[in-house]
């Protein structure tokens with residue numbers, strides 16, 4: 547495993563307790579002023595492991611790598627960029643709720659981005675609010691049939707948040723396609739569906 551923090555991080559920790567962050571069961575990372583990774587706690591790596599981040603994604607989880615490289619989809623990149631920059635500018639914490647489900651489990655998280663000392667960086671803590679077996683969610687599962695979802699641009703659109711897939715002939719329908727949650731189709735594009743829109747304003 548590569549290093550998890552650099553000295554810049556310890557310098558701007560302020561009132562946060564390093565031991566507490568290290569031992570937390572929640573995934574935590576910190577970013578520098580220019581939004582590059584300067585810290586990951588051990589739980590972050592466990593989370594990445596368990597959630598099967600692919601090799602490319604894991605490669606971007608390295609100190610000094612721009613945070614935005616780890617985010618898929620233009621929409622989400624812009625959203626996080628704007629809000630993290632706002633934390634740095636205003637010195638006020640920012641909160642964001644999101645879903646991060648797997649094929650078999652419904653999971654809902656809350657992230658808080660705290661300004662670090664002198665607004666020199668931000669600390670981002672992801673707390674799990676709840677999880678339920680997907681079977682309890684009453685989500686109708688659809689088969690991964692390309693013809694049904696491939697749009698005129700040759701792309702399959704999936705919601706970054708709830709991971710539902712947009713139908714090509716009825717774009718207002720977004721279906722739960724478990725196989726594409728487990729593994730994104732090759733020609734996918736990530737967006738935010740209307741149901742999740744309110745979480746990304």
Ligand SMILES: [Zn+2]
Nearest residue numbers: 705708739742
């Ligand atoms: Zn959605």
